[in-house]
Amino acid sequence: MTPSGLSIRGLVKEYVPGQPVLRGIDLDIAAEGVTAIIGPSGTGKSTLIRCINRLVEPTGGEISLNGQPLTGLRGTALRLARRRIGMVFQEYNLVERLTVMENLLCGRLGYVPVWRAWLRRYPEADVARAFQLLDQVGLPDHAHRRADALSGGQRQRVGIARALMQAPDLLLADEPTSSLDPKTAVEVLDMLARLTAEANVPVIINIHNVELAKRYARRIVGMAGGAIVFDGPPEALEPHHLRLIYGGEDWM
């Protein structure tokens, strides 16, 4: 068991009793670099990632981050654990009717008392950090635009900035580029990899695109049928592994 990084032991998830989506996942992820999880749709990639921050409740198994167990946490303890885990979503999940700045500050809601959030009296350091992140994601002039006025790529940049506002120990990205066109996908992923490397935040990313996964990840985890069938560096990923992960070969 590594004292730093993420440790998953025997993770099982059954949405319907007797039909496990995850069949006993064991996975250790170091506290640095990008780890990509690839696999066909419906194989439990999303469930795996959501079990980590407990948006999905695991049926069995243990998960711990930097030595602190995440499974079994409830109430405030769970909230405090979630603050340390940022998340980026496929559909961005911004609050559409709020401005970009407020969406960024939403990343601080775990740290800011409700009354301050209500009165929009966020600490100055948070606002300064938000402006800094807006510069870094390339949206310096968009602070006051409403989120629903942005393009897909811009929205995902805001989504990434919001996750980084948490100053997380771990960043989860659930198909962050699947709703974007190929060019924007590369730009957004490039930015995600760069910013998280600068901030020294480890990233777990679910991704469909094997080429992108190989390009940005230092480690690739291949899943099929709710189990891990490949785990290694991108160079080690051979066609026969992909056959094992996705089945068939007509698509390759």
Next chain:
Amino acid sequence: MSTQPIDGGRSGDAASTGGVNRVGSTSLAREWQRFTPGQRIGRWLVWLGMVAACVWAIRSIDIIPEFLADAPEQMADLLVRMWPPNLAHYYPTVHGALVETIHIATLGTLMSLGLALPVALLAARNVCRSRVLNTLAQLILVSSRTVNSLVWALIFVAVFGPGPAAGTFAIAFRSIGFVGKLLAEAMEEAAPGPLEALRATGAPWGSVMLKGLWPQVQPAFWGVALFRWDINLRESAVLGLVGAGGIGVVLDDAINFFHWDRVATILLAILVVVLLAEVVVTRIRTKLL
């Protein structure tokens, strides 16, 4: 099957695979009728039931033919007595009562918003996960709506005594059901993604509601509030009939003393205010959405 020719069903040697097709194409009756016999009987029974209900209703409400016959005459008489409206009567009596009516509607609506919000949060199934609380909240909303505002007014007149306070509470309690139901529906229609994202940041429940749910519900909230205010303006005009304040009191007096020219003034005043409110509310609502 993909190698089987399309007309395979008609050739005698392919009877085993094409048999179903052939039987289907020859025995299917080429006749179209809109309803099956069962449906026809059912429709006939529904019509019969409706006619029976009407006949029963007409027999039970005891229409006296003589009164029905001279109704047009009576109406004409009433209109003649109303004309011309006694506009001099408007200020200060009717004016004061009208302003009081608007106050009752406005305060009652505000109060109902405050009361309906927590109930709506409990009723929305994506906000409150407890089925028991959902049902309880729905029960509160339904019971608020089933009791007519005049009945609410009678109850609050008994509590507070006659006057606008009773009217305000009657309006508020009557509106909880309407406002709460529409608010709960708006909450249930809110996109779950942003809420999930805020929960994932470790935000406390209050902040998730405030920053994730409220921005999504806000347009509906103000739309419902304005719409209900518009309705309440009309409802509060009659509350005076049971002594709950507002222009209804003046109207009731005028009718009791057969001052039909004053009645006309009051009805005109109500009409103008309701029309104005309608215009204002419609304008603001189109800007909100």
